[in-house]
Amino acid sequence: QQQVRQSPQSLTVWEGETAILNCSYENSAFDYFPWYQQFPGEGPALLIAIRSVSDKKEDGGFTIFFNKREKNLSLHIKDSQPGDSATYFCAASENTGNYKYVFGAGTRLKVIA
Amino acid sequence: GPKVLQIPSHQIIDMGQMVTLNCDPVSNHLYFYWYKQILGQQMEFLVNFYNGKVMEKSKLFKDQFSVERPDGSYFTLKIQPTALEDSAVYFCASSSQGDSDYTFGSGTRLLVI
Numbered sequence: 001q002q003q004v005r006q007s008p009q010s011l012t013v014w015e016g017e018t019a020i021l022n023c024s025y026e027n028s029a030f031d032y033f034p035w036y037q038q039f040p041g042e043g044p045a046l047l048i049a050i051r052s053v054s055d056k057k058e059d060g061g062f063t064i065f066f067n068k069r070e071k072n073l074s075l076h077i078k079d080s081q082p083g084d085s086a087t088y089f090c091a092a093s094e095n096t097g098n099y100k101y102v103f104g105a106g107t108r109l110k111v112i113a
Numbered sequence: 114g115p116k117v118l119q120i121p122s123h124q125i126i127d128m129g130q131m132v133t134l135n136c137d138p139v140s141n142h143l144y145f146y147w148y149k150q151i152l153g154q155q156m157e158f159l160v161n162f163y164n165g166k167v168m169e170k171s172k173l174f175k176d177q178f179s180v181e182r183p184d185g186s187y188f189t190l191k192i193q194p195t196a197l198e199d200s201a202v203y204f205c206a207s208s209s210q211g212d213s214d215y216t217f218g219s220g221t222r223l224l225v226i
Contacts, residue, residue, distance in 0.1 A: 004155075034214060043117070043204055043217035044156070089156070099212050100146070100169065103155040 003027055004092050006104035014112055019080045021107045023090030024072040030092040034101070035064065035075050038087045047088070048075070080111040115139040119205050119218035120187075126225055131193035134221045136205030138188055145188045146206040146215065147180065149173060156204060162188065163211065195225045 007022045023033070031052040036044035050057040050064045050073065057064045061078040077084055087108045091101040118137040126132045138145055147159040160170040162180055177196070182188040188207075192199055202222050206215035 036217075041219065043119075043206075043219045045217065046214050049214065095212070099144075099208070100158045100161055101156075101215070102158070103148075105153075105155040 003102045004090055004104040006088075006090050006107050008107060009105070010108040010110070012110045012112060013080050015081060017080055017111075019077040019084070019109055019111070021075040021077070021088050021090075021109070022072065023074065023104055024070075025092050025102075026071065027092070027094070027102075028071070029094045030102075031095050032093045032099075033064070033066065033073055034091050034093075035062075036089040036091060036103075038089065038106070044089055077109070080109075082111045082113050085109055085111050115216060117205055117207055117216050117218035119203075119221050121221060122219065123222045124224070126195055126223070128197055128225050129194045131191065132195055132223065134190040134192075134203050134205075134223070135187040136189065136207075136218060138205070138207030139209075139216050142207035142209050142216070144208045144211050145180075145182065146208075147190050148204045148206065150202045150204060150220070152201075159190075159203075168211075195223075197225050199223060200225045 004025050013019045034049035035047045037047045038044040048059045048062045063076045066073040087106045089106045090104040093101050120135040145162045148156040150156045158171050159174045161168045179191045202220040204220045205218045
């Protein structure tokens, strides 16, 4: 049973477009949602994160939109560049003081120049 | 920024042998984690570790697995004996607090043959 689902599995956009990556979850107790960016051969690196008390978080060209009622969120990458080509993982955790993340399977983004 | 180092980056081992995966966490971090990623799938939580003890382990953390961090040296994941299904990428992560963001290593690609 996958607790965190991501769509699409892969996405190709043109340079300058906004890429939209989707994530949904099942566990109502999840309250923290980081997005990780992973380049081939490297470990995941934290990109941006949101808590469930917020419905939007912006950092540079990256924006998370969060819908608690629908249990979904999306990562928008504005003005996508070829250097943004990577796999993006949505993760979720509960506020138990013993953090472990549940990861989605990732969206592989390709930005074409 | 600060990095988590994982040694080795690749390991090929015969089924039934023992393997030790090493992780050098960020120097002032106190919480340590192992995640397992099978090719094309999401990262899955194995275990977290604090103050010399396992805090929580998942069903994937079989009896053949063990972790330790003797006296501030490497945080290790030992598998003894290995099985074919242990082939995966193993990511180590560390964090300063239990509820703060992770820093991931680049992973150890383990192939059991």
